[in-house]
Amino acid sequence: MLNAVALGERIGETGPGWAVRPTAASQTPKTPAVIIRPMSLERLLDEELVARYQAVADVREREQYVNELFRRNYARVARWCLRFVDDRESAADLAQEVFTKAYQNLGSFQGQSKFTTWLFVIARNHCLNAVRSNAREATEQKADDGEDILFALADHAPSPYSKVERDSSAKQIRELLNEALDDTERLVFTLHYGDELPLDSITRTLGLENQSGAKAYIVSAKRKLARLVQQWKARGQYMEFK
Amino acid sequence: MPYSENLKAALATTSECLTPEQLEALLDAPHIHPHVANCPRCQAELALLKSFETGSPLADEGGAVAWISAHLERRLDDIKNPAAASRRVSAEQKSLLARLFQLDGMRWAFPAAALAALAIASAFLLRSERAPELQAHLGDQPAVYRSQQLMTIGPAGGLESVPQDLRWQPLSGAATYRVEVMEVDHSKLWSAETSGTSQDLPSSLRAKIVPGKSILWQVTALDVQGRVLATSQVQKFVLQSGHLSDSPAQ
Numbered sequence: 001m002l003n004a005v006a007l008g009e010r011i012g013e014t015g016p017g018w019a020v021r022p023t024a025a026s027q028t029p030k031t032p033a034v035i036i037r038p039m040s041l042e043r044l045l046d047e048e049l050v051a052r053y054q055a056v057a058d059v060r061e062r063e064q065y066v067n068e069l070f071r072r073n074y075a076r077v078a079r080w081c082l083r084f085v086d087d088r089e090s091a092a093d094l095a096q097e098v099f100t101k102a103y104q105n106l107g108s109f110q111g112q113s114k115f116t117t118w119l120f121v122i123a124r125n126h127c128l129n130a131v132r133s134n135a136r137e138a139t140e141q142k143a144d145d146g147e148d149i150l151f152a153l154a155d156h157a158p159s160p161y162s163k164v165e166r167d168s169s170a171k172q173i174r175e176l177l178n179e180a181l182d183d184t185e186r187l188v189f190t191l192h193y194g195d196e197l198p199l200d201s202i203t204r205t206l207g208l209e210n211q212s213g214a215k216a217y218i219v220s221a222k223r224k225l226a227r228l229v230q231q232w233k234a235r236g237q238y239m240e241f242k
Numbered sequence: 243m244p245y246s247e248n249l250k251a252a253l254a255t256t257s258e259c260l261t262p263e264q265l266e267a268l269l270d271a272p273h274i275h276p277h278v279a280n281c282p283r284c285q286a287e288l289a290l291l292k293s294f295e296t297g298s299p300l301a302d303e304g305g306a307v308a309w310i311s312a313h314l315e316r317r318l319d320d321i322k323n324p325a326a327a328s329r330r331v332s333a334e335q336k337s338l339l340a341r342l343f344q345l346d347g348m349r350w351a352f353p354a355a356a357l358a359a360l361a362i363a364s365a366f367l368l369r370s371e372r373a374p375e376l377q378a379h380l381g382d383q384p385a386v387y388r389s390q391q392l393m394t395i396g397p398a399g400g401l402e403s404v405p406q407d408l409r410w411q412p413l414s415g416a417a418t419y420r421v422e423v424m425e426v427d428h429s430k431l432w433s434a435e436t437s438g439t440s441q442d443l444p445s446s447l448r449a450k451i452v453p454g455k456s457i458l459w460q461v462t463a464l465d466v467q468g469r470v471l472a473t474s475q476v477q478k479f480v481l482q483s484g485h486l487s488d489s490p491a492q
Contacts, residue, residue: 067318078310079303080294086430088306089470092313099314099321113263120294121262135427173252177282190286194253200429204300205293 041068046115054107066106070099073116077123083204084127085134094130098123132196180228181221184208188217259284265291309468391472392463397479404451404481408459409440416463416471423447424458424476431457435464456480 041049046069053065077098081091101122109118177186187206191197192214197205203213210216258277260268265288268275278284299307320327395409408421421441422433432447451457458478463471 063322066322070318070321071315074311074314075299075307076294078307078314079299081310082303082306083293088309091306092310095310095314096317096321100324103322113266116295117262117266117291120291123294124290169248170252173249174280174282177252178280183285186282187286187289190253190282191290193249194283194286198427198429206289207293207300 041065044068046072047111050106050109050115051111054109066103069115070102073119076116077119080123081127084131084201086200086204094127097130098126101126128195128197131198131201135196135198176225176228176232180224185217185221185224188214189221192218253283255283256281259287262287262291269295305468392461392474394459394461394474394477396477398477399479400482401479402482404448405443405479406448407440407442408461410461410474412439413463413472415465417466418464418468420462420464422460422462424460426456426458426478428458451481453481453483 041064044052044065049065049069053062053069056062056065074095077095078091081094081098082088085091085094098119102119105122109115177189181189184206188199188202188208191202191205192199199214199218202208206214208214208217259281260275260277265278265284268278268288269292275284278288314321317327392413393411395411397405397408408423410419413419418435418437419439419441420433420435423431423443425431431450432444434441456478457480458476460474460476462473465471
């Protein structure tokens with residue numbers, strides 16, 4: 001798992017991307033329970049609700065805080081899940097699983113980020129894993145497996161024995177992407193080939209409004225990359241790994 | 243190393259990439275961070291975080307967001323205690339049979355009476371001389387492909403021309419039908435809702451139905467409250483080679 005961030009406990013996700021892992025601070029004892037004066041829950045920030053949830057021993061009071069916290073974020077998570085599956089029943093199941101994981105790990109939230117960022121990490125990892133798993137089960141053949149662009153970048157296939165070659169190859173591919181593609185093309189390309197996110201999900205997640213959505217960006221990205229590879233080769237700028 | 247793995251490695255997170263906390267700080271930053279400017283991975287993560295934080299519902303998803311929010315509110319106890327929820331669902335599935343066959347008290351009388359009635363009815367039917375009536379022959383009606391409840395009519399299989407519409411059998415209690423047309427990887431090409439039992443295909447979609455390309459479709463029956471009653475099996479058709487699409491490509 002790369003570059004995991006210390007926002008709390010690991011949440012059992014697999015695959016590339018972020019996970020939440022334990023920190024030394026999470027081992028410190030909780031502050032003693034404090035007397036919470038009655039006040040409107042609506043006035044509390046998300047992070048204050050979590051802090052009170054962690055501090056209070058009374059179960060009923062704790063549940064009030066978490067109920068308020070979750071209700072504030074129902075729509076945000078629902079929207080997110082709909083981008084990944086596009087039917088409300090499946091999205092509801094996904095959203096329920098996201099909140100279940102959040103609830104199970106809420107005790108480890110350290111307040112080093114906004115609560116919504118912490119929730120994003122959970123939702124992102126969970127939905128990406130779910131959609132990748134579904135795509136593998138359902139796919140008879142990939143509609144657009146990008147073989148042509150992968151062949152265009154084939155000269156970058158490094159020796160399996162050299163980490164230096166692998167790192168150099170990855171660096172040069174990133175340079176190719178940065179030079180050849182505009183911002184949206186690069187985003188779509190990264191999410192599709194890096195995260196295996198289906199084009200339909202990318203279209204909705206990025207709010208693309210053109211007729212063919214993310215697919216158009218992939219087509220133009222592949223064309224531009226192929227052209228740039230040829231230019232680099234002509235200039236001798238193209239490093240080959242043998 | 244396979245090419246796809248090579249590309250994936252180039253697009254993966256590196257040790258220099260920013261953490262979510264650091265990306266969070268960039269959401270409202272006036273200028274772009276030097277690392278993010280050159281890192282497709284961090285650019286993608288920042289875009290996803292922005293989408294999560296600030297995204298408003300798309301034009302067609304406001305109702306679905308409200309429905310899911312209501313669903314989550316109803317399931318709040320299950321969210322907090324999924325193990326208990328799972329046990330409860332399992333217990334509910336077993337409870338009917340369990341209640342029927344518990345022998346304490348007088349509860350045995352009800353299942354016993356039901357079994358007796360069933361035995362009498364069976365005996366009566368077996369002694370009847372009349373054979374059960376056969377359903378009328380369907381003649382040259384189109385083939386019917388059965389799903390669990392909702393049956394599609396067509397198109398399916400190899401086709402000689404681009405289909406004009408999708409057709410299915412009516413389902414009792416259905417108020418509307420949601421039709422979805424997909425590519426073979428199940429990515430959506432087009433969808434529509436109708437109250438009838440057929441749906442014309444728009445010319446923009448028909449233009450995409452080209453020889454040799456497999457197309458999937460599925461229909462879902464919804465009641466008046468928008469709840470799913472049944473979903474058909476996914477049907478697949480393909481325009482056979484040598485037959486051209488009737489519309490120019492878009």
